[in-house]
Amino acid sequence: MSDIALEVSHLTKNFRLHSEKTNSIKQLIAARGRNRFAEFTALDDVSFTVHEGEVFGVIGQNGSGKSTLLKCMAGILQPNSGWVKVHKRMSALLELGAGFHPELSGRDNIFLNAAILGMGRREIAARFDEIVEFSGLESFIDAPVKTYSSGMYVRLAFAVAINVDPRLLIVDEILAVGDVTFQQRCLEKFVEFRNDGRTIVLVTHDLGSVKNMCDRAIWLTHGKITGEGDPSDLVEAYTEMMLGNRNRDVDGRVRRGSGELQISSVELFVGDNPEPVKRFRTSDSIRLRLNYQATKPVPKPIFGFEIQSLGGATVTAPCTRDVGLIPEMVSGEGHIDIEMDSVGLLPGTYDIHTTVTDFNRQHEYDNVHLALRFDVMSGKPYETGALVTMRPQWTIS
Template identity: 45%
Template sequence: MTQPAITIRGVAKTFRVNKERNNTLKSALLRRGRSRHTEFQALKGIDLDIPQGSTFALVGDNGSGKSTLLKCLARILVPDAGTITRHGRIAAMLEVGSGFHPELSGRDNVYLNGSILGMSRREVDAKFDQIVDFSGVEDFIDQPVKNYSSGMYVRLGFSVAIHTEPEIMLVDEILAVGDASFQDKCAQKFAEFRRDGRTVVVVSHSLPQLREMADHAAYLDHGELRAHGAAEVVLEQYADAARTNIRTDDSGRVRWGTGEALVERVEILGPHGPVGEDGLRSGERTTLRIHYSARSPIPDPNLGITLDTAEGENLWACFSRDQGARLEALEGRGHVDITIPALPLQRGLYRVHAGIVGTGADDVVDFVRDIAWLHVGHGTGLDSGGPVAMSGQWQAPEPARAQAPQQEQVQEGTQS
């Protein structure tokens, strides 16, 4: 039997979370150095083998312990209990720009980061062109990295890490920052690692991405190991659990998701502002304004709206990411508008559902049904046979003109 790349036995980790801080020396002295705190168990006796040569996914909701476990594997954190046995050289890419000095150029940071990861200057010299080519930042390699975007940070840092030729690569979420082309490069590199018998352990909320690259997975929930094994099986278990996390809010509406951000309400606006009792008119400009509140920043969010008939038949669904609207992050309270230039609905009442999805298609942050009703009080007056009011332009081809048959031309020769 092949030796696992990593063996985890009984690993536990607890953090202290202070309820109050000693903001002044006086308050600290009065409390005699004591502060109120609670204990948070991030990991609860994890037993797990990570097969050699696998691309191993760690999945779970925020707070499930994924990143804590990854940091324990990277020796950044020390478990309170249990053991971790690693077989091979480890390279970790856990934070954007980790190991970079912002004032130095990309070139200098390649050498700095390479040395931190155990490469000699000669090794970096030999692989420098490959590192820069893979990262795609060759036009900016001599610029200070403080001027880099987060995506450029990730590409360069990840490129350095993979060119250290580690036996075990640890990656936490950062691939979500890269563009689609870079993610494809990474997936190809992971496949190459697997062919070479190297191991990749990756944390991501993007289930479609993990389905493409991972062959093994483990599902963590509140610090406990819920499932592990073949990736396709474990990822489906996690997706099913997320879908069944359904609840009702104070208004009795059905909603589900992690709850890190909430859709508070959807405001419906006509061309002149809020809609009155008469409702909207078919064909007029309509704006659906999604009001949200985020408990913690939601990077690269995907906001969605769906419309159903009053009977529940789905008519339309629209997501910001599909329409090319890339939102940096949702933070605090705010709103996002989606405008329909000409509302194509007949007279009637329509159900409005709204949601927020994270980086991955299955990463539902909040989705709430029947959050609003859209009232169309004035239709087109034409019977369209259903709720959709779409006009069409009719045009018939011109009648074909009769053409006289072409006669074969015969050239007569001259007689002598």
């Protein structure tokens, strides 16, 4: 981890935003050669290093400079000042189908794109079958890529990018386009790369992936680094900033939503004990109670909750619509009980977040971040090192 794979030093990138665009020489002469524009700073004195073997995350709102940063790192854009040094063989997967020629077949584009990424023809030919197999496009490899869907573009581009044997892989948000099976393949490949000691720079809005996969991260705001360090801490701060219209109460809960229907409190019960608790043991049966209050009648609300580990990994996130429990109207005060038998959570600290939405899950009446924090103690079966037990039955023969 002491070797540096990538250095970014005092990187600044400006763009011109033209207020009046000239479309002819006549217009340019009439304007006396002046073309009015404003300077927009996409990156402002950004500096950081990425060590070999790290998975490094970049988070931030849309327009914060994430993609501009990656393009500078990949050499697609040249900064106005500062510099980027890449010390390892790099492969960048930034834009959908970047480097592909729409008139060429998938086969020809593999050779073209891999050559752009630095591979020789013999090396490409040796890995061609592996690239096609990973992409899953065997039946379409000789068709022009202009006939491909967006998902097929991504699969082919990713298959080429990871098979140039990079020691440094730069990946933008485009993996969200793939289907569930492809995303799982990508995740497995990332884990394989990480275990192999390769370096990954990942830009994503999937904050769970940042917390679960990244060793370090930076947070960009308007082209500047707002924070750098532990991904869980950064994601927590970023989430609170992004909640908008939030109100923090004395218990540390953060709430947003229109407010007609709210979760007033969350209680946790173990077995038949009528007293609420904040801890239980693995395999205990529990009951979760969501107490609500409505300031006016609300039609067909959907109640949901999410259990997350302290590190941010989501364990479960069910809602009442999943089981068809949809009241025609809710008013006043009441509660919803959720029974969970022999809970398989392993020892650790967990958070519960709650949501109340309309039937289409589009309008939020209430969203409470950190509605309840609880601890799980050792029980049966005794396991460590994960979040949930699958209660395995072992035999040796």
